[in-house]
Amino acid sequence: MTNYEKLFQAQMQDPQFVNAYYEARVERIVDEMLDTLKDKISRNEPKENLIRVIDSFQQQLHPTGFQGSHTG
Secondary structure (H helix, E strand, O other), X not given: OOXXXXXXXXXXXXXXXXXXXXXXXHHHHHHHXXXXXXXXXXOOOOHXXXXXXXXXXXXXXXXXOOOOOOOO
């Protein structure tokens, strides 16, 4: 195990670090998802495709118990 991995494991024992780490990860992931959506919009993707992308994002953010609100 590298020094970085040891340090990271030690930091993950601190609840404040864990919260900040996961908040930063979620923010980065959401930004990437929004960039993907913007790209699809700029390429005039059909609205059905955009809705599927949004539903996919929602499933990724809320993986348990999510029911898509759009059926077609």
